[in-house]
Amino acid sequence: MSKEICFIADSSGGLPREILERHQIKEVPFYFKFQNTDYYCENVDYTGSEFYRHMEKNPEDVPQTAAPNVNDWLGALEERYVRGAKNFIVTTISSRLSSSFQTASLAKDVFAEQHDDVQVEVIDSNTCACGQASLEIAIAQMIESGKAFREIVDRVNQAVGSVTTLFVVNNLKYMEAGGRIGGATAFLGKLAQIKPVCEFIDGAVRPVKAVIGRKNSLKTMMDLAISRVSDWSRLIVTVQNAEFSEDADYAVDYLRKAASYSGKIYRSDLGVVVGAHSGPGAAGIGLVEASPLLR
Known part of the structure; x- marks a missing residue:
């Protein structure tokens, strides 16, 4: 991943783990819970396999989900900022499916007020899951190829639909x-x-x-x-x-x-x-x- 551009994505795209590691993408997890549990963080407290095995064994225990909150996004931005990142591309699930885009946008505003030397673009993928993952892989490849921050943002916004x-x-x-x-x-x-x-x-x-x-x-x-x-x-x-x-x-x-x-x-x-x-x-x-x- 380019040192000039930091890529942060919510977990709804389900990016392959090897893509996250290769491109040093920071994943901000969704939360979920079952009937008699506290909230877990996706891919942190529970793997996808564990999640679906629970659903199969407990078919009446329909899970609930919650989007990353503003502090989750701020934490991810700050973590990469202290490591030297100044330009941030953030992608989220469709804003019609979740509040993740809204909380990421609020975090962007707070973060930009605290740091006047950063650029942050939050992109609503307008989709989720495998479509979101494919779009995010394209973004990672553009960053790796050395394309400029603003050029990547413009191209992705045109391609979302x-x-x-x-x-x-x-x-x-x-x-x-x-x-x-x-x-x-x-x-x-x-x-x-x-x-x-x-x-x-x-x-x-x-x-x-x-x-x-x-x-x-x-x-x-x-x-x-x-x-x-x-x-x-x-x-x-x-x-x-x-x-x-x-x-x-x-x-x-x-x-x-x-x-x-x-x-x-x-x-x-x-x-x-x-x-x-x-x-x-x-x-x-x-x-x-x-x-x-x-x-």
């Missing part, structure tokens, strides 16, 4: 509990074994297609993803899953064969802030066409 984030769920109860679908829809979906393919559009969840059967839903998700790509040469792809790695394997293999895609495919656990509403067995794919970003 073109990120593709598609996902499928294995059980509708968590989307019902989170208010994403109504009770009647959930009941009928369970009877018919409907596995909806959903997308984040303009920062909010939208069902794209109702599909019967798990493999059909995964295939439909991948076909939709493939149909969105116009330039395969500089594509950033992230596949995420919630404890069902065989489904992620299927998605990766399908993309390789159906699109003859031989490029890098990043993989990671689906983060808890999305997983709390999608449940174990959720899987998704995020796409960013990086040519306009990295040229």
